[in-house]
Amino acid sequence: xxxxxxxxxxxxxxxxxxxxxxxxxxxxxxxxxxxxxxxxxxxxxxxxxxxxxxxxxxxxxxxxxxxxxxxxxxxxxxxxxxxxxxxxxxxxxxxxxxxxxxxxxxxxxxxxxxxxxxxxxxxxxxxxxxxxxxxxxxxxxxxxxxxxxxxxxxxxxxxxxxxxxxxxxxxxxxxxxxxxxxxxxxxxxxxxxxxxxxxxxxxxxxxxxxxxxxxxxxxxxxxxxxxxxxxxxxxxxxxxxxxxxxxxxxxxxxxxxxxxxxxxxxxxxxxxxxxxxxxxxxxxxxxxxxxxxxxxxxxxxxxxxxxxxxxxxxxxxxxxxxxxxxx
Numbered sequence: 001x002x003x004x005x006x007x008x009x010x011x012x013x014x015x016x017x018x019x020x021x022x023x024x025x026x027x028x029x030x031x032x033x034x035x036x037x038x039x040x041x042x043x044x045x046x047x048x049x050x051x052x053x054x055x056x057x058x059x060x061x062x063x064x065x066x067x068x069x070x071x072x073x074x075x076x077x078x079x080x081x082x083x084x085x086x087x088x089x090x091x092x093x094x095x096x097x098x099x100x101x102x103x104x105x106x107x108x109x110x111x112x113x114x115x116x117x118x119x120x121x122x123x124x125x126x127x128x129x130x131x132x133x134x135x136x137x138x139x140x141x142x143x144x145x146x147x148x149x150x151x152x153x154x155x156x157x158x159x160x161x162x163x164x165x166x167x168x169x170x171x172x173x174x175x176x177x178x179x180x181x182x183x184x185x186x187x188x189x190x191x192x193x194x195x196x197x198x199x200x201x202x203x204x205x206x207x208x209x210x211x212x213x214x215x216x217x218x219x220x221x222x223x224x225x226x227x228x229x230x231x232x233x234x235x236x237x238x239x240x241x242x243x244x245x246x247x248x249x250x251x252x253x254x255x256x257x258x259x260x261x262x263x264x265x266x267x268x269x270x271x272x273x274x275x276x277x278x279x280x281x282x283x284x285x286x287x288x289x290x291x292x293x294x295x296x297x298x299x300x301x302x303x304x305x306x307x308x309x310x311x312x313x314x315x316x317x318x319x320x321x322x323x324x325x326x327x
Contacts, residue, residue, distance in 0.1 A: 082108035082136055082298035083289065083325055085307070086266050091128055093306040098133045100307055105327035110138035110265050110300040112183070115155075117141075119162060123169055130173055138209055138265060138300065140180040141166060150187045160198050167204045178233055180209040180265070189220040200227045211265050212236045214243075218251070222258045235263045235298070240284040241270030248288050252297055263298030274309045274317050282321040293326040301325075 084106040085097060097109055109129065113122050122141055129137060142159040144151060151159070159181045170177055181195050192210055199208060205228060212221050212234060221234045234255050238248040255262045267288065269281035285301070292299045301323070303309045310318045 082263055082300075083293060083327055084108035084110070084135070084298075084300050085303050086110035086112065086138075086300040087303045087306055090306075091125065094125060094129050095132065096306055098129070098135075100310075101133070101135055104325045106135070106325060108136040108138065108263070108298060108300060110140060110180075112140045112143045114143045114145075119165060122166065126166075126170065126177075130170070130176065134176075136176055136178065138178045138180055138263065139166070140183055140209075140265070142181055143183045144185070145183065151182060151185065151191070156191055156195070160195055163195075163199065164202055164204075167199070167202070167206060171204070174204060174206040178207045178209045178263070180211065182211070183265075184211060184213050184237065189216070189224065193224055196224060196226050196232070205231065207231045207233050207261075209233045209235065209263065209265065214251075218254050222255065222260055230261070233261045233263050233298075235265050237266040238264050238288065238299075239266070239268050239271050240281045240288070241272075241276070245284040245287055249291055252292070252295075256295065256297070261298075263300065264292070265300055266302040267292075267299045268302045268309070269318075269321075273304045274312055274314055277309075277316040277318070277321055279321055282318065282323055286322070286324050286326075289324070290326045 084101060086109070087093065087097065094111075101107070101109065111126070111129065113125075126137070126139060129135075141162060144155075163179055163181055167174070167177075167179065179199070181192075185192070196208055199206070208226070208231065210221055210224060210232060212218065214236065218234075224232050224234075226232045236251060238251070240248070243251075252262055252264070267285065269277040269285055289299055289301070291297075301318075303318075310323070314320065
């Protein structure tokens with residue numbers, strides 16, 4: 001980001017008017033007073049236009065702006081795009097992911113923990129990642145499965161409590177952690193809204209990732225209220241075999257037009273993993289990733305079991321079909 005500071009200095013010039021000396025009357029027979037000559041307009045000093053007493057602005061004279069409680073989002077591309085991967089966890093996998101990200105110049109990792117993973121295990125793996133790289137992290141700590149499900153009230157309480165505990169543990173990393181409370185959630189937006197309020201009421205400033213199931217209204221996600229304006233990230237899962245390139249772009253453009261930051265938590269050729277990858281589908285993934293990078297959209301390519309979709313010894317792996325990260 002660049003911060004441009006503009007200073008204006010007004011220089012006012014003042015002109016002193018010199019009075020014309022009164023001539024001494026010449027000795028005459030009749031001491032008739034010589035009238036004071038009428039000043040010739042051309043002989044008068046030419047007045048330099050002045051700012052007409054325009055006050056020189058000072059910092060204190062600048063009127064304070066009244067804060068707007070709920071700013072209207074300005075449709076504009078997000079300044080920073082994230083390009084990375086999404087997969088599950090184990091320490092050796094995380095190190096492989098970090099090495100891969102460094103090699104490909106990537107900058108974000110969506111790390112998924114299934115419901116039931118212990119907090120100590122999550123803490124261990126996340127700390128390892130934070131200690132060994134400077135990249136961003138989408139922390140999907142409550143991954144509720146591969147199909148859209150509803151979460152019970154008790155699930156939401158458990159997810160919220162775990163999020164608060166993890167944010168407390170990693171309070172010094174809130175600028176690097178984007179917290180994600182579920183996966184492919186297909187339920188009332190009011191639950192997500194309450195989660196946002198609970199996190200903000202506790203004083204945490206991490207961005208919150210709200211993933212959209214394709215049947216849910218994008219407008220509902222656009223309208224999520226966050227006391228920290230600009231800290232909601234929306235996205236969806238974009239598999240070319242299911243969605244198609246043009247539809248993936250259309251969905252994402254809706255969020256961009258509303259001024260919402262977008263990270264697609266899972267992007268890929270198809271949900272059936274590498275055995276079903278085709279050259280055409282991978283070409284579409286490449287086109288979508290390039291479009292995302294050009295438009296400031298984040299994208300995490302799903303990699304089965306670490307980096308298996310990339311590195312598996314198969315003619316249909318991402319590596320052999322030419323997946324390209326546009327960095």
